[in-house]
Amino acid sequence: MLTFATSNQDMSDAIKHECGIALIRLLKPLSYYQEKYGTPFYGINKLYLLMEKQHNRGQDGAGIATIKFDVKPGNRYISRYRAMGSTAVADIFEYVQKKFASVQKAFPEESKDTQWLKDNVSFTGEVLLGHLRYGTHGKNSIESCHPFLRQNNWMSRNLVVAGNFNMTNVDELLQQLYELGQHPKEKADTVTVLEKIGHFLDDENQDLFDQFKKEGYSNVEISSLIAKNIDVSKILKRSAKTWDGGYTIAGIFGHGDAFVMRDPAGIRPAFYYQDEEILVVASERPVIQTAFNIPIGAVKEIKPGHALIAKKDGTVSQEMFRQPVEQRSCSFERIYFSRGSDADIYQERKELGRLLVPQVLESVKNNIKNTVFSFIPNTAEVSYYGLMDGINTYVRDFQKETLLNRSEKISDEELDEILSIKPRFEKLNVKDAKLRTFITQDADRTDMVQHVYDTTYGIVKDHEDTIVAIDDSIVRGTTLKQSILTILDRLNPKKIVIVSSAPQIRYPDCYGIDMSRMGEFVAFEAAINLLKQRGMAHVIDEVYQKCVLSMTQDVNEIENYVKAIYAPFTDEEISEEIARIVRPHHLKAELEVVYQTLDNLHQACPDHKGDWYFSGDYPTPGGNKVVNKAYMNWIEGKNVRAYFSN
Structure with a gap:
């Protein structure tokens, strides 16, 4: 079977992330947008913008769904289309656009009538929902693409x-569905969420039906009364009562009520904007600003444990469905996943780079003259600017202090030497985005990976200069070992310092990031090596026994026993072992790996304290169970995730 190498990753160890959402609720009739913006397809055009601007959040597949209000019986009011692959968003909207174009060509006069369009053309609804998906662990099919649909002849x-x-307690949620009498078609958190909400939606419908039936209304009258009186908040409270995970979940009921709910710890992001024309929700703030040309202050966050609810009558409210806990918003959103065009994220990434300056200066022994500063393309560029600012500040302070505090007269030569100190900031690595070579053998594949990056020659002084290269994060270390270090070594530096703007990744994520197996983390490999090297291998088995025992405990009593693997060592000791692990056997230069500290991470991103992948401090009880299970899987040689997800 042919495979190919491709330069499609932004940092040295690309991490997949799921997913991105976009919801639009038009608050005016379609005719309003036709008259003001010159198109009846205003909503679908904006949905395309929101999704394309969030393409970074999912390239395995995408999907959209729309719902029309007040459609006559027998006419379709729900439209859905999904597609697979990295061009899924473009494919979906090309499909929709072709439908619109064919209708306009066949019915040129009728298609000027927005009511006729709504009656006869799909995807012309008042509520529009889009989703971008990253599949994890290879489970990727059209059936796995959102939005998911639960159908019924009753509109509501x-x-x-x-x-x-991602939910950490899918087993428990499935058992609850069994006890309700349901039989879900597969074991996945998406299915359990859909069926749980669907069950309590059915309950609400039945309760209202019984109530209005007793009051003497006809079945036709009852249908509209149910749609008007459904208590969305009540449904969500009952549905999410036992959920354990990180989530932003958007939903639409067939009659037109819509909601977006955010987990109690605010792990996953959710932003919204509302004016008299529109309500819009997305996973990232800048995409809303760009798509609707609005200032940053107009975009709000959905509060943790709350749902933004838009009733069919246009009423919008934010209501609590679970008691919020300490907010632990994902810090990886700030470091890597979200687009850096967000005003706050841009400054936070710069600060991450600036805060690394003392560690970097120590690594190069303050020898600015013989150091070349660079970065690993592409997303580390902003933290690189922060590093540049910090180094420049250091040089200015050094020059100022030297000149002001010198007691004796300074010679012209010394003055020139001090004033000539200028940091060297260069782009040494360039990604070859066109490299897509079909290969069949592992040896060939490794050789191709070594050429994913091109390098800039003629800048580094042979065996004299140190190269400092900053990266977003170092997860597995494979690209460092197979590609980046080899390429940098060709420049003949005396030393290479790889700097991570994120701390050491030590623990799996279970809330929506594709980092779920202990063996994937080079920091974990380093700690295991150190335990063996220092005669402490017994700790490995002791931790395993505690993890096994924890599987029988109440989830609220479980601790993260894997912390004991790292406890005997300092961050610096683990970093030294990581440098040894990622060092290619042919590397000539000295090598050092420097990581961001947890304290600096919190200083740079004070409002996003979700750091469990670095600290092991999970924001939900299910996280501790997952990390212990992940460790058990590693010991037992099971190359599977420690939780179920779609």
């Missing part, structure tokens, strides 16, 4: 759901 029992989430 139909449910469309899409989300950015």
